[in-house]
Amino acid sequence: MNVATDWTALREEFPITRNYNFQNHAAIAPLSKPAADAMAGYAHELAEAAYLHGTYYRVADRVRQSAARLINADPEEITFIKNTSEGINYVANGVAWITGDNVVSSTMEFSANVYPWLNLESRGVTLKRVPEEEGRIPFDRLAAAIDKRTRVVAISAVQWSNGFRMDLTRLGELCKEKGVLLFVDAIQALGVHPVDVRTMNIDFLAADGHKWLCGPEGAGIFFCKRELIGHLHPMAIGYLAMKHGFESNEIKVDLHDDARRFDSGVYNLAGICALGASINLLLEVGIDHAQKRIKDLTDRLAEGLLRKKWMVHSPRTPSEWSGIVSFSSEKHDLQALRKHLRSEFRIVLASRLGRLRASPHFYNSTDEIDQLLEALPASS
Ligand SMILES: Cc1ncc(COP(=O)(O)O)c(C=O)c1O
Numbered sequence: 001m002n003v004a005t006d007w008t009a010l011r012e013e014f015p016i017t018r019n020y021n022f023q024n025h026a027a028i029a030p031l032s033k034p035a036a037d038a039m040a041g042y043a044h045e046l047a048e049a050a051y052l053h054g055t056y057y058r059v060a061d062r063v064r065q066s067a068a069r070l071i072n073a074d075p076e077e078i079t080f081i082k083n084t085s086e087g088i089n090y091v092a093n094g095v096a097w098i099t100g101d102n103v104v105s106s107t108m109e110f111s112a113n114v115y116p117w118l119n120l121e122s123r124g125v126t127l128k129r130v131p132e133e134e135g136r137i138p139f140d141r142l143a144a145a146i147d148k149r150t151r152v153v154a155i156s157a158v159q160w161s162n163g164f165r166m167d168l169t170r171l172g173e174l175c176k177e178k179g180v181l182l183f184v185d186a187i188q189a190l191g192v193h194p195v196d197v198r199t200m201n202i203d204f205l206a207a208d209g210h211k212w213l214c215g216p217e218g219a220g221i222f223f224c225k226r227e228l229i230g231h232l233h234p235m236a237i238g239y240l241a242m243k244h245g246f247e248s249n250e251i252k253v254d255l256h257d258d259a260r261r262f263d264s265g266v267y268n269l270a271g272i273c274a275l276g277a278s279i280n281l282l283l284e285v286g287i288d289h290a291q292k293r294i295k296d297l298t299d300r301l302a303e304g305l306l307r308k309k310w311m312v313h314s315p316r317t318p319s320e321w322s323g324i325v326s327f328s329s330e331k332h333d334l335q336a337l338r339k340h341l342r343s344e345f346r347i348v349l350a351s352r353l354g355r356l357r358a359s360p361h362f363y364n365s366t367d368e369i370d371q372l373l374e375a376l377p378a379s380s
Pocket of ligand 1: 027083084085086110112113156158159160185187188207208
Protein backbone atom coordinates (compact mmCIF):
# COMPACT_ATOMS: atom_id res chain seq x y z
CA MET A 1 0.00 0.00 0.00
CA ASN A 2 1.47 3.31 -0.98
CA VAL A 3 -0.40 5.40 1.51
CA ALA A 4 2.27 8.03 1.51
CA THR A 5 0.99 9.88 -1.51
CA ASP A 6 -2.73 9.52 -0.99
CA TRP A 7 -3.97 11.43 2.02
CA THR A 8 -7.60 10.70 1.21
CA ALA A 9 -6.97 6.95 1.26
CA LEU A 10 -5.02 7.38 4.44
CA ARG A 11 -8.05 8.87 6.17
CA GLU A 12 -9.62 5.40 5.97
CA GLU A 13 -6.98 4.28 8.44
CA PHE A 14 -8.47 6.69 10.98
CA PRO A 15 -12.12 5.78 11.68
CA ILE A 16 -12.49 8.91 13.83
CA THR A 17 -12.80 10.87 10.56
CA ARG A 18 -16.28 9.37 10.12
CA ASN A 19 -17.46 11.01 13.33
CA TYR A 20 -15.42 14.07 14.15
CA ASN A 21 -13.23 16.79 12.78
CA PHE A 22 -10.67 15.80 15.37
CA GLN A 23 -7.81 18.24 15.90
CA ASN A 24 -6.69 17.32 19.38
CA HIS A 25 -3.77 14.92 18.95
CA ALA A 26 -1.75 16.77 21.57
CA ALA A 27 -4.26 15.47 24.14
CA ILE A 28 -5.48 11.91 23.65
CA ALA A 29 -5.46 10.84 20.03
CA PRO A 30 -7.85 8.39 18.41
CA LEU A 31 -6.53 4.91 17.71
CA SER A 32 -5.58 4.29 14.12
CA LYS A 33 -7.48 1.40 12.51
CA PRO A 34 -4.42 -0.87 12.49
CA ALA A 35 -3.98 -0.17 16.21
CA ALA A 36 -7.62 -0.93 16.98
CA ASP A 37 -7.43 -4.12 14.87
CA ALA A 38 -4.26 -5.24 16.62
CA MET A 39 -5.87 -4.72 20.00
CA ALA A 40 -9.01 -6.55 18.96
CA GLY A 41 -6.91 -9.37 17.50
CA TYR A 42 -5.10 -9.74 20.77
CA ALA A 43 -8.34 -9.75 22.74
CA HIS A 44 -9.84 -12.32 20.39
CA GLU A 45 -6.89 -14.66 20.62
CA LEU A 46 -6.70 -14.41 24.39
CA ALA A 47 -10.42 -15.16 24.59
CA GLU A 48 -10.15 -18.16 22.27
CA ALA A 49 -6.83 -19.64 23.26
CA ALA A 50 -5.49 -17.84 26.33
CA TYR A 51 -1.70 -17.68 26.11
CA LEU A 52 -1.46 -21.05 24.33
CA HIS A 53 -0.46 -19.80 20.91
CA GLY A 54 2.21 -17.88 22.73
CA THR A 55 2.99 -15.38 20.01
CA TYR A 56 2.58 -12.07 21.72
CA TYR A 57 5.98 -11.69 23.36
CA ARG A 58 7.42 -12.20 19.89
CA VAL A 59 5.14 -9.40 18.69
CA ALA A 60 6.51 -7.23 21.51
CA ASP A 61 10.02 -7.86 20.19
CA ARG A 62 8.93 -6.72 16.75
CA VAL A 63 7.36 -3.60 18.24
CA ARG A 64 10.66 -2.92 19.98
CA GLN A 65 12.30 -3.03 16.54
CA SER A 66 9.74 -0.64 15.05
CA ALA A 67 10.13 1.75 17.97
CA ALA A 68 13.90 1.62 17.56
CA ARG A 69 13.54 2.44 13.86
CA LEU A 70 11.32 5.40 14.71
CA ILE A 71 14.03 7.08 16.78
CA ASN A 72 17.14 5.53 15.16
CA ALA A 73 18.02 3.48 18.22
CA ASP A 74 18.94 -0.19 18.56
CA PRO A 75 16.13 -2.47 19.76
CA GLU A 76 18.31 -3.38 22.76
CA GLU A 77 18.10 0.24 23.88
CA ILE A 78 14.29 0.19 24.04
CA THR A 79 11.81 -1.12 26.54
CA PHE A 80 8.12 -0.53 27.19
CA ILE A 81 6.64 1.73 29.81
CA LYS A 82 3.13 2.28 31.06
CA ASN A 83 3.33 6.04 30.50
CA THR A 84 5.81 8.84 29.94
CA SER A 85 6.01 9.53 33.67
CA GLU A 86 7.29 6.02 34.31
CA GLY A 87 10.18 6.58 31.91
CA ILE A 88 10.99 9.94 33.48
CA ASN A 89 11.03 8.27 36.88
CA TYR A 90 13.38 5.58 35.55
CA VAL A 91 15.91 8.31 34.88
CA ALA A 92 15.20 10.49 37.91
CA ASN A 93 15.52 7.54 40.27
CA GLY A 94 18.26 5.77 38.35
CA VAL A 95 21.05 8.35 38.19
CA ALA A 96 23.71 8.03 40.91
CA TRP A 97 23.09 11.47 42.39
CA ILE A 98 25.39 13.19 44.82
CA THR A 99 23.94 15.77 47.22
CA GLY A 100 24.26 19.19 45.62
CA ASP A 101 23.66 17.97 42.06
CA ASN A 102 21.03 19.70 39.94
CA VAL A 103 18.73 19.12 37.00
CA VAL A 104 18.13 21.86 34.43
CA SER A 105 14.69 22.15 32.88
CA SER A 106 12.22 24.91 32.04
CA THR A 107 9.04 26.49 33.40
CA MET A 108 7.25 25.47 30.21
CA GLU A 109 7.36 21.75 30.89
CA PHE A 110 4.21 19.71 31.32
CA SER A 111 4.05 18.63 34.95
CA ALA A 112 4.85 15.02 34.04
CA ASN A 113 8.39 16.27 33.45
CA VAL A 114 8.53 18.19 36.73
CA TYR A 115 7.40 16.02 39.64
CA PRO A 116 9.87 13.15 39.21
CA TRP A 117 12.72 15.68 39.40
CA LEU A 118 11.17 17.61 42.29
CA ASN A 119 10.95 14.32 44.11
CA LEU A 120 14.75 14.35 44.30
CA GLU A 121 14.79 17.31 46.67
CA SER A 122 14.93 14.97 49.66
CA ARG A 123 18.15 13.58 48.18
CA GLY A 124 19.67 17.04 47.94
CA VAL A 125 19.13 17.41 44.19
CA THR A 126 17.74 20.72 42.97
CA LEU A 127 15.52 21.32 39.95
CA LYS A 128 16.42 24.53 38.10
CA ARG A 129 13.58 25.71 35.88
CA VAL A 130 14.63 28.24 33.28
CA PRO A 131 11.83 30.79 32.75
CA GLU A 132 10.17 30.96 29.37
CA GLU A 133 10.40 34.09 27.28
CA GLU A 134 7.70 34.93 24.77
CA GLY A 135 6.57 31.34 24.52
CA ARG A 136 10.06 29.94 24.06
CA ILE A 137 12.79 28.39 26.16
CA PRO A 138 15.72 30.72 25.49
CA PHE A 139 18.63 28.50 24.51
CA ASP A 140 21.27 30.81 25.95
CA ARG A 141 19.55 30.88 29.33
CA LEU A 142 19.26 27.13 29.33
CA ALA A 143 22.95 26.88 28.53
CA ALA A 144 23.81 29.41 31.24
CA ALA A 145 21.84 27.42 33.83
CA ILE A 146 24.09 24.40 33.35
CA ASP A 147 26.84 24.48 35.94
CA LYS A 148 29.43 22.09 37.33
CA ARG A 149 26.81 20.29 39.42
CA THR A 150 24.29 19.78 36.60
CA ARG A 151 23.88 16.11 35.85
CA VAL A 152 20.77 16.08 33.66
CA VAL A 153 18.95 18.42 31.28
CA ALA A 154 15.30 17.34 31.18
CA ILE A 155 13.30 18.85 28.36
CA SER A 156 10.32 18.16 26.12
CA ALA A 157 10.98 17.93 22.41
CA VAL A 158 7.77 19.93 21.88
CA GLN A 159 6.03 21.93 24.58
CA TRP A 160 2.49 20.84 25.39
CA SER A 161 0.99 24.33 25.76
CA ASN A 162 1.98 26.28 22.66
CA GLY A 163 3.99 23.68 20.74
CA PHE A 164 7.39 25.38 20.96
CA ARG A 165 9.91 22.90 19.55
CA MET A 166 13.33 22.61 21.08
CA ASP A 167 16.39 22.46 18.83
CA LEU A 168 17.44 19.05 20.09
CA THR A 169 20.47 18.79 17.84
CA ARG A 170 21.90 21.98 19.30
CA LEU A 171 20.94 20.99 22.84
CA GLY A 172 22.43 17.54 22.40
CA GLU A 173 25.71 19.09 21.26
CA LEU A 174 25.73 21.40 24.26
CA CYS A 175 25.03 18.58 26.72
CA LYS A 176 27.75 16.45 25.18
CA GLU A 177 30.24 19.29 25.36
CA LYS A 178 29.36 19.96 29.01
CA GLY A 179 29.27 16.29 30.00
CA VAL A 180 25.62 16.48 31.03
CA LEU A 181 23.01 13.79 30.41
CA LEU A 182 20.10 14.70 28.13
CA PHE A 183 16.62 13.36 28.89
CA VAL A 184 13.89 14.08 26.31
CA ASP A 185 10.15 13.81 26.87
CA ALA A 186 9.22 13.07 23.27
CA ILE A 187 5.48 12.48 23.55
CA GLN A 188 4.52 15.66 21.67
CA ALA A 189 7.05 15.02 18.90
CA LEU A 190 6.99 11.33 17.97
CA GLY A 191 4.74 10.87 14.98
CA VAL A 192 5.21 14.47 13.82
CA HIS A 193 8.93 15.24 13.74
CA PRO A 194 11.89 12.99 13.07
CA VAL A 195 13.69 12.27 16.33
CA ASP A 196 17.14 10.75 15.95
CA VAL A 197 18.71 9.80 19.25
CA ARG A 198 22.12 9.41 17.61
CA THR A 199 22.47 12.70 15.77
CA MET A 200 20.74 14.54 18.63
CA ASN A 201 22.97 12.96 21.30
CA ILE A 202 19.95 11.98 23.36
CA ASP A 203 20.79 9.82 26.37
CA PHE A 204 17.29 8.95 27.56
CA LEU A 205 13.87 9.36 26.00
CA ALA A 206 10.35 8.52 27.09
CA ALA A 207 6.99 8.79 25.34
CA ASP A 208 3.66 7.14 25.79
CA GLY A 209 1.82 6.20 22.61
CA HIS A 210 -1.44 8.05 23.15
CA LYS A 211 -0.77 11.31 21.33
CA TRP A 212 0.71 11.69 17.84
CA LEU A 213 1.55 8.00 17.56
CA CYS A 214 -2.20 7.27 17.69
CA GLY A 215 -1.70 4.32 19.99
CA PRO A 216 -3.55 3.59 23.21
CA GLU A 217 -2.92 5.02 26.65
CA GLY A 218 -0.76 2.86 28.86
CA ALA A 219 1.83 1.68 26.33
CA GLY A 220 4.90 3.74 25.59
CA ILE A 221 8.60 3.48 24.91
CA PHE A 222 11.68 4.17 26.97
CA PHE A 223 15.09 4.60 25.35
CA CYS A 224 18.36 4.35 27.25
CA LYS A 225 21.58 4.83 25.31
CA ARG A 226 23.56 1.60 25.18
CA GLU A 227 26.63 2.99 27.00
CA LEU A 228 24.42 4.12 29.89
CA ILE A 229 22.38 0.96 30.35
CA GLY A 230 24.68 -0.42 33.04
CA HIS A 231 24.90 2.96 34.76
CA LEU A 232 21.23 3.77 35.21
CA HIS A 233 20.13 1.94 38.33
CA PRO A 234 16.81 0.16 37.68
CA MET A 235 14.37 1.73 40.11
CA ALA A 236 12.00 -1.21 40.37
CA ILE A 237 13.16 -4.57 39.20
CA GLY A 238 11.30 -7.81 38.78
CA TYR A 239 11.73 -11.30 37.42
CA LEU A 240 11.44 -10.27 33.76
CA ALA A 241 14.51 -8.07 34.19
CA MET A 242 16.63 -11.16 34.80
CA LYS A 243 18.67 -13.01 32.19
CA HIS A 244 17.67 -16.41 33.50
CA GLY A 245 14.13 -17.40 32.60
CA PHE A 246 11.31 -17.24 35.09
CA GLU A 247 10.81 -21.00 34.96
CA SER A 248 14.11 -21.33 36.79
CA ASN A 249 14.10 -21.76 40.54
CA GLU A 250 17.25 -19.77 40.75
CA ILE A 251 17.15 -16.56 42.76
CA LYS A 252 19.99 -14.39 41.57
CA VAL A 253 20.01 -10.74 40.53
CA ASP A 254 21.34 -11.15 37.03
CA LEU A 255 19.94 -8.25 35.03
CA HIS A 256 19.63 -8.22 31.26
CA ASP A 257 22.41 -6.33 29.52
CA ASP A 258 19.86 -4.42 27.46
CA ALA A 259 16.98 -2.10 28.31
CA ARG A 260 14.87 -5.05 29.47
CA ARG A 261 16.76 -4.68 32.77
CA PHE A 262 14.25 -1.90 33.58
CA ASP A 263 11.33 -4.31 33.25
CA SER A 264 9.56 -5.89 36.17
CA GLY A 265 6.64 -8.23 35.41
CA VAL A 266 4.34 -8.95 32.48
CA TYR A 267 3.81 -6.49 29.68
CA ASN A 268 0.70 -4.61 28.59
CA LEU A 269 0.62 -6.75 25.45
CA ALA A 270 -2.71 -5.46 24.16
CA GLY A 271 -1.36 -1.93 24.32
CA ILE A 272 2.03 -2.85 22.90
CA CYS A 273 0.45 -4.64 19.91
CA ALA A 274 -1.64 -1.57 19.18
CA LEU A 275 1.30 0.77 19.65
CA GLY A 276 3.34 -1.30 17.22
CA ALA A 277 0.62 -1.25 14.58
CA SER A 278 0.38 2.51 14.83
CA ILE A 279 4.14 3.02 14.69
CA ASN A 280 4.31 0.79 11.62
CA LEU A 281 1.66 2.85 9.89
CA LEU A 282 3.64 6.00 10.62
CA LEU A 283 6.85 4.42 9.37
CA GLU A 284 5.04 3.41 6.22
CA VAL A 285 3.79 6.95 5.66
CA GLY A 286 7.27 8.26 6.46
CA ILE A 287 7.88 10.73 9.26
CA ASP A 288 9.38 13.34 6.92
CA HIS A 289 6.31 13.08 4.76
CA ALA A 290 3.97 13.33 7.75
CA GLN A 291 5.91 16.30 9.07
CA LYS A 292 5.61 18.16 5.78
CA ARG A 293 1.88 17.52 5.67
CA ILE A 294 1.36 18.69 9.27
CA LYS A 295 3.38 21.80 8.48
CA ASP A 296 1.09 22.59 5.54
CA LEU A 297 -2.05 22.05 7.62
CA THR A 298 -0.86 24.06 10.61
CA ASP A 299 0.44 26.87 8.37
CA ARG A 300 -2.97 27.04 6.74
CA LEU A 301 -4.60 27.20 10.15
CA ALA A 302 -2.22 29.77 11.64
CA GLU A 303 -2.51 32.03 8.59
CA GLY A 304 -6.30 31.76 8.60
CA LEU A 305 -6.40 32.62 12.31
CA LEU A 306 -4.28 35.70 11.79
CA ARG A 307 -6.56 36.78 8.94
CA LYS A 308 -9.46 36.54 11.38
CA LYS A 309 -7.44 38.62 13.85
CA TRP A 310 -6.92 35.88 16.39
CA MET A 311 -3.68 35.90 18.39
CA VAL A 312 -1.47 32.93 17.56
CA HIS A 313 0.84 31.98 20.43
CA SER A 314 2.75 29.16 18.76
CA PRO A 315 6.20 29.96 17.40
CA ARG A 316 6.03 29.21 13.67
CA THR A 317 9.65 29.66 12.57
CA PRO A 318 11.19 26.74 10.62
CA SER A 319 13.05 25.38 13.63
CA GLU A 320 10.36 26.04 16.25
CA TRP A 321 6.99 25.11 14.73
CA SER A 322 5.20 21.88 15.62
CA GLY A 323 1.77 20.27 15.24
CA ILE A 324 0.31 22.46 17.99
CA VAL A 325 -1.37 25.78 17.22
CA SER A 326 -2.35 27.76 20.29
CA PHE A 327 -4.56 30.79 19.79
CA SER A 328 -6.76 33.19 21.70
CA SER A 329 -8.99 36.21 21.53
CA GLU A 330 -10.05 38.58 24.25
CA LYS A 331 -13.36 39.00 22.47
CA HIS A 332 -14.68 35.51 23.13
CA ASP A 333 -15.37 33.09 25.95
CA LEU A 334 -13.01 30.38 24.78
CA GLN A 335 -14.39 27.56 26.94
CA ALA A 336 -17.89 28.20 25.69
CA LEU A 337 -16.59 28.42 22.13
CA ARG A 338 -14.70 25.12 22.42
CA LYS A 339 -17.88 23.42 23.63
CA HIS A 340 -19.91 25.05 20.89
CA LEU A 341 -17.47 23.88 18.21
CA ARG A 342 -17.87 20.33 19.43
CA SER A 343 -21.61 20.28 19.87
CA GLU A 344 -22.44 22.26 16.76
CA PHE A 345 -19.74 21.22 14.28
CA ARG A 346 -18.13 18.10 15.82
CA ILE A 347 -14.82 19.92 15.81
CA VAL A 348 -12.59 18.74 18.65
CA LEU A 349 -10.01 21.13 20.11
CA ALA A 350 -8.53 21.59 23.58
CA SER A 351 -8.31 24.62 25.79
CA ARG A 352 -5.08 25.00 27.67
CA LEU A 353 -3.82 27.87 29.82
CA GLY A 354 -6.71 30.08 28.79
CA ARG A 355 -6.17 29.54 25.06
CA LEU A 356 -7.57 27.23 22.43
CA ARG A 357 -5.21 24.57 21.15
CA ALA A 358 -5.56 22.81 17.81
CA SER A 359 -3.35 19.87 16.94
CA PRO A 360 -4.23 18.35 13.56
CA HIS A 361 -2.49 15.22 12.29
CA PHE A 362 -1.47 14.32 8.76
CA TYR A 363 -4.75 12.58 8.02
CA ASN A 364 -6.79 15.70 8.72
CA SER A 365 -7.90 17.37 5.49
CA THR A 366 -7.50 20.94 4.34
CA ASP A 367 -11.33 21.02 4.32
CA GLU A 368 -11.33 20.27 8.03
CA ILE A 369 -8.91 23.12 8.68
CA ASP A 370 -11.12 25.43 6.62
CA GLN A 371 -14.21 24.21 8.43
CA LEU A 372 -12.62 25.15 11.74
CA LEU A 373 -11.65 28.57 10.39
CA GLU A 374 -15.17 29.18 9.12
CA ALA A 375 -16.75 28.07 12.38
CA LEU A 376 -14.62 30.47 14.42
CA PRO A 377 -16.02 33.95 14.79
CA ALA A 378 -13.79 36.84 13.78
CA SER A 379 -11.83 38.37 16.59
CA SER A 380 -11.91 41.99 15.43
C1 LIG B 1 4.92 16.94 27.28
C2 LIG B 1 4.06 15.88 27.91
N1 LIG B 1 4.63 14.90 28.62
C3 LIG B 1 3.90 13.91 29.17
C4 LIG B 1 2.53 13.88 29.04
C5 LIG B 1 1.74 12.75 29.59
O1 LIG B 1 2.47 11.97 30.50
P1 LIG B 1 2.01 10.48 30.81
O2 LIG B 1 2.23 9.66 29.58
O3 LIG B 1 2.89 10.06 31.95
O4 LIG B 1 0.56 10.51 31.22
C6 LIG B 1 1.89 14.89 28.35
C7 LIG B 1 0.40 14.92 28.24
O5 LIG B 1 -0.22 15.93 28.03
C8 LIG B 1 2.67 15.90 27.76
O6 LIG B 1 2.10 16.89 27.03
